[in-house]
Amino acid sequence: MMQKLCVIILWVLLMPLSLGAQTLRERMAAHVSFLASDSLQGRGLGTRGKTLARDYVVNAFVDAGLMPFHGQWLQPFGFKVSLVQVSGHNVMGYLPGTDSTLCHEWVVVGAHYDHLGLEVDSDDGTYFPGADDNASGVAMLIETARHLSMNRHRLKRGVIFVAFDAEEIGLRGSSYFVAHPPVPLSSVKVMFSCDMVGMYAKNKGVHLKGIEALAQGDPLAGALAQSHSLTVLNRGFRYEKHTDTDPFGRKGIPAVHLFTGTVSPYHQPGDQAHLLDYDGMVLLNEYFRELVLQLSEASVLTPSDAFVAWQASSTRPKNFSWGLMLTAGEGHHVYDNRYYRANSVPVGSVGGYVQMNLSSHVQLQSELLYDFSGSDHPGGVFRRHSVTVPMSVKLTTGVSSFDSPQLFVLGGPWGRYHFGGDDARFSNVSSMAQYEWGLSYGVGLSVWRLQAGWVCRRAISPLFYWDGDAVRDVSNRVFLGWQF
Ligand SMILES: [Zn+2]
CATH class of the missing domain: 2.40.160.20 (Porin)
Structure with missing residues (x-):
């Protein structure tokens, strides 16, 4: 009962942050400023701050109208950090596809919600707010979920939204997801990791590393970028190995890193909410959510020949x-x-x-x-x-x-x-x-x-x-x- 009461109180406290703000820009800014705030202390491993971030995402998924897998929003997992057993939780929700055939296929949109927590050896409580890394990506995830939910009639394939835990300590959450997927991995046609997306203007564009791994990905992303007046920089078919795309790419799933560069104070206490480019995040969100929608509608999604060949040569020594x-x-x-x-x-x-x-x-x-x-x-x-x-x-x-x-x-x-x-x-x-x-x-x-x-x-x-x-x-x- 006590626990339930706490959750309700928390929910009441947190909801105004996403519901009260009306425009997309305000909602994005509210997500980032909460996740990167003092009270969350940098969302470090095993901290209350990270639990608050996790609950915030659960509430946002509920609010967006996503569905949980088997009634569960959380995917718990455990791992060891230098002999200490640590627990983590991915937050997962989905929107079903409406096409009788394509509904068995999935698009995965992910963003990690953990960060580095307190600075080691700091006696004045210095922490890493992780606004760009990766409160920005979580804001992108939540607002994409919200928009797709409102346009769910357009979804032919299903879309899974997942906030990964423990990315900073070695992609633990995404690795666990791939090892214990809620749907067969062979039905996941493309995956996106939104990791550091708050610096569009300063980076003079967005990277879509890995988009050419999907045969239909690059033409679609290119045409959409033109109609949204968006600059796409890095493309290519190789997946990024230093974010949650890696475990998916290793399994042969086209995996794309949505990324506006390491131009923020990367992994420093200065990575703060007020530095982010919220106009850029709005532009990027309007583009990205339409890209995911159109990918869910595409008649066929297949890995590109270049990706398949590279995969074969890199996995077979x-x-x-x-x-x-x-x-x-x-x-x-x-x-x-x-x-x-x-x-x-x-x-x-x-x-x-x-x-x-x-x-x-x-x-x-x-x-x-x-x-x-x-x-x-x-x-x-x-x-x-x-x-x-x-x-x-x-x-x-x-x-x-x-x-x-x-x-x-x-x-x-x-x-x-x-x-x-x-x-x-x-x-x-x-x-x-x-x-x-x-x-x-x-x-x-x-x-x-x-x-x-x-x-x-x-x-x-x-x-x-x-x-x-x-x-x-x-x-x-x-x-x-x-x-x-
Ligand atoms: Zn990151």
């Missing part, structure tokens, strides 16, 4: 790859008793490599290199030409791509065959080895077609004996690989 390998660094000999000391000389190698992906974290790499090695020896500078074949296991943080660099460590044996060099003056030494073997170990970074890092090659077999001491080759090199 090549099992085999090969390319060029260069190394450069220093080499020197080491002696068993350390009586002699050798100085470094420049060494280098050039050749090719083949790499096999055993899994997304384990790779085998084999190289075939012409190697120029040596050492500054007490008996003179020692130089040799050889063929070196390193075989390495690479443990990597993942399969790298253009915008996803990965770290790796490598280790394994190598063998070397000497075929020349100016070691004639060492002809007095006993048992000059023609073959050597040893171990390599190193670290590196791979991104796109490149891999680069550091490797140490340490011989285990002696190269020769000098005054009865075994002499072994060591080199430290930087390497650079280019995949064909």
